[in-house]
Amino acid sequence: MKDCIKADGLTVRFSDVLVLDHLSFEVPEGMIFGLLGPSGAGKTTLIKVLTGQLCQNEGEAQLFGKDTRRLTAAEHRSIGAMMDNYGLYERLSVYENLSFYADIYGVSHRVIPDILKSIGLYDARRTAVSKLSKGMTNRLSLARALMNNARLLFLDEPTSGLDPATTREIHDVLLDQRKKGTTIFLTTHNMFEAESICDHVILLHKGSIIEQGKPSDICRRYDHQNKLHITLTDGTELTLDNNGASAPAVNEYLEQNRIRSIHSSEPTLETVFIELTGTGLMADADLRFAPPRRENAPK
Amino acid sequence: MKNTITIFKKQIKDTLRNKTVLIQFLMFPVMTLIMNNTVKIPDMPENFFVNLFAAMYIGMAPLTSIAAVISEEKEKNTLRVLIMSNVRPCEYLLGIGSYVWLACMTGSLVICISGHYDRKTGLLFMGIMAVGILISLLIGAVIGIGSRTQMMATSITVPVMMIFSFLPMLSLFNGTVAKIARFVYSEQISRMLGSIDSLEFTAERAGIIGVNICIAVLAFMAAFRKCNLA
Numbered sequence A: 001m002k003d004c005i006k007a008d009g010l011t012v013r014f015s016d017v018l019v020l021d022h023l024s025f026e027v028p029e030g031m032i033f034g035l036l037g038p039s040g041a042g043k044t045t046l047i048k049v050l051t052g053q054l055c056q057n058e059g060e061a062q063l064f065g066k067d068t069r070r071l072t073a074a075e076h077r078s079i080g081a082m083m084d085n086y087g088l089y090e091r092l093s094v095y096e097n098l099s100f101y102a103d104i105y106g107v108s109h110r111v112i113p114d115i116l117k118s119i120g121l122y123d124a125r126r127t128a129v130s131k132l133s134k135g136m137t138n139r140l141s142l143a144r145a146l147m148n149n150a151r152l153l154f155l156d157e158p159t160s161g162l163d164p165a166t167t168r169e170i171h172d173v174l175l176d177q178r179k180k181g182t183t184i185f186l187t188t189h190n191m192f193e194a195e196s197i198c199d200h201v202i203l204l205h206k207g208s209i210i211e212q213g214k215p216s217d218i219c220r221r222y223d224h225q226n227k228l229h230i231t232l233t234d235g236t237e238l239t240l241d242n243n244g245a246s247a248p249a250v251n252e253y254l255e256q257n258r259i260r261s262i263h264s265s266e267p268t269l270e271t272v273f274i275e276l277t278g279t280g281l282m283a284d285a286d287l288r289f290a291p292p293r294r295e296n297a298p299k
Numbered sequence B: 001m002k003n004t005i006t007i008f009k010k011q012i013k014d015t016l017r018n019k020t021v022l023i024q025f026l027m028f029p030v031m032t033l034i035m036n037n038t039v040k041i042p043d044m045p046e047n048f049f050v051n052l053f054a055a056m057y058i059g060m061a062p063l064t065s066i067a068a069v070i071s072e073e074k075e076k077n078t079l080r081v082l083i084m085s086n087v088r089p090c091e092y093l094l095g096i097g098s099y100v101w102l103a104c105m106t107g108s109l110v111i112c113i114s115g116h117y118d119r120k121t122g123l124l125f126m127g128i129m130a131v132g133i134l135i136s137l138l139i140g141a142v143i144g145i146g147s148r149t150q151m152m153a154t155s156i157t158v159p160v161m162m163i164f165s166f167l168p169m170l171s172l173f174n175g176t177v178a179k180i181a182r183f184v185y186s187e188q189i190s191r192m193l194g195s196i197d198s199l200e201f202t203a204e205r206a207g208i209i210g211v212n213i214c215i216a217v218l219a220f221m222a223a224f225r226k227c228n229l230a
Helices: A043-050 A073-077 A094-105 A111-118 A134-146 A164-179 A191-197 A215-221 A244-255 A269-277 B002-016 B019-038 B048-075 B078-084 B089-114 B119-146 B150-173 B175-181 B185-194 B203-227
Strands: A003-014 A017-028 A032-036 A058-063 A079-082 A152-156 A183-188 A200-205 A208-213 A227-232 A237-241 A259-265
Touching: A003 A043, A003 A183, A017 A043, A017 A058, A017 A183, A017 A208, A032 A164, A032 A191, A043 A058, A043 A152, A043 A183, A073 A079, A079 A134, A079 B078, A094 A111, A094 A134, A094 B002, A111 A134, A134 A152, A134 A164, A164 A183, A164 A191, A191 A215, A191 A269, A200 A215, A200 A269, A208 A215, A208 A269, A215 A269, A227 A244, A237 A244, A244 A259, B002 B019, B002 B089, B019 B048, B019 B089, B048 B078, B048 B089, B048 B119, B048 B150, B048 B185, B078 B089, B089 B119, B119 B150, B119 B185, B119 B203, B150 B175, B150 B185, B185 B203
Parallel strands: A032 A183, A032 A200, A079 A152, A152 A183
Antiparallel strands: A003 A017, A003 A058, A200 A208, A227 A237, A227 A259
């Protein structure tokens, strides 16, 4: 699989502040790649460098094998971006915004209705952007990013502040894009999002990579407790070691038909992050999607 | 060129729904139409309101509207998205600038019609307005490029606009102000419009306007290089 993005020793400083500290990573094509970190970790700065909006002080950043500081018009056209601030024209309608960008991208206006339908905004196509809800504005921003059939999508916190239903809709769109072969680079401080849709994540803290890999692999790597949580039919909650020594007890409860639920317990990305840094991922983010500790599906 | 035209068309739609900018384009032409046709004072110079409002229009409308448009695009990140969409800064500035220039020229046409000039004088009037609007556009663009937010742009635009638009009027009443104001393009344009029937292009007049254009172009280039829109 070819690398879509490659960073090698990427360093950015704002005056004396080190914002990105020698980041090195590769993003293969067709992957949903998550950059996980709290606000101020350097996520948006990294996107700005990768999209050529900002120049690094040291190191190399490449998109499709080309230096991000020297991207051609064709390479720019194969990138879609949804940034933290929407960048939409508030006085124009949903349709007018997309038709404007269609002209900029050189895309036929005929694709607009299909995009609006796929993102659930067709009925609101004549509504001014200023009158849309936050979720609808997010979807419109995503629609604009999808418009030019980009090979690579940069999404800066695409579901921040959205309700679970809208978040799910956006996740479905992203998973659909991955099926089509689009590479997606998204930043988030929502560990649930990272675990549920990302193929590979980087945990970023104060501009440095502190951990990376498949979300499930990272969680397994930091599973020091290795426990089983059992809830019995009478409401009693038990915690047992997740090994052979607990087998007789578990068997006995099963034979007596006394088990209401049984879960393995392993850390979430959130708890891994806290273990590595001593601070939370969602310090100033929405906590709605963050259960304190993930419990796997009942066995 | 395609991007410039697209931005131009977008700006027409946007302005029609942006009362703040729309009013800048309409206020002085409408006021000229009304005042020139309704107010008749004995011994008042011919086309007094046309000349007065035309000079004020030059100092106000292009300057405030282009600064507002650029700073709003910067503040709301639409400009960043455009640049990321491979729109070159010069294409953007050309699209916005040509739009504001044409909108102001349309307003100038209304003022010109209010003056009931003959064809030759009317063309001369429009030519003078075109130069004045261009200088104001460059100054407004400098403010817009240099400002991060609309609020910041407004706080700079208002005093600058007051100087350029009110100097011609103040110099009518105060000789000292007139001596200083003669070095400012809006005053020179006001004087040219005031004597449009017997207009003479003196070396001094051409020199002052030329220096004003050079200063505006240099300021624009410096702002563009330093801030580069992004």
